[in-house]
Amino acid sequence: MADRFIKMHGLGNDFVVIDARDAPVEMTRARARAIADRHTGIGCDQLVLLEPSSVADLKMRIFNADGGEVEACGNATRCVATLLGASAQIETAGGMLSVSRDDKQAHVAMGEPRFAWEQIPLAMPMATERMPVGWSGLEAPDAVNVGNPHIVFFVDNADAVDLGLIGPEIEVDPLFPQRVNVNIASVDRDNRLKLRVWERGAGLTQACGTGACATAVAAIRRKLVQSPVTVALPGGDLVIAWAPGEPIRMTGPATRVFDGETDWSRFG
């Protein structure tokens, strides 16, 4: 019998979604990496596995293109909200998420951001706002955990940074024991942030929902912008709302590209 999957994307950040709520699918690091491979597999930035949950409507597991299982993915959460077509609670390794959708957009309550150094996590105690660290001229970032770990650099021109060169170096710096997603942002105009992201385990992507959340939170905290803020990514715009003590709210599109069939045993 053929194994089914759904190819989706959120602003160009693309996913292979496997609905394993009725029939379990075994996922290993090697299999996830083989499926995600753009030359020899199906190709995606992240693989998303939907499973039954005893505490929510369903459980969402996320695997990066390198095969590593991670805690959160904002764009994939909007895709799952779009597939479900109704309000739902989703269990993830990064926390419980609430989703809903309307005709055009999906909405996600991403939970509250965490700022303590051990919650990022960092390897040593340190302030997480304007951190006393730097890499190749990128200085004083903020660290935020929004289910997964992010570091955010505010620069004059986000396009001027060679993120493909510096991103991989920062991702694996020993300061980040679980590695890190690297965000480069600039204040564009009128409450609008421009953002590029080097994703842990996936590299440069067209958009990163959790990166947009972490960056918006850091910018609101620094009073660079006010909530709600538009975050412009290479693949398009997200709107992020947040106030201290409240969950982060993300609104944006999600697209079903095609439904496919394969045989998972082809991928190890």
Ligand SMILES: N[C@@H](CCC[C@H](N)C(=O)O)C(=O)O
């Ligand atoms: N594309 C994502 C984030 C996926 C996980 C991330 N690369 C990590 O390792 O934490 C998003 O839209 O949030």
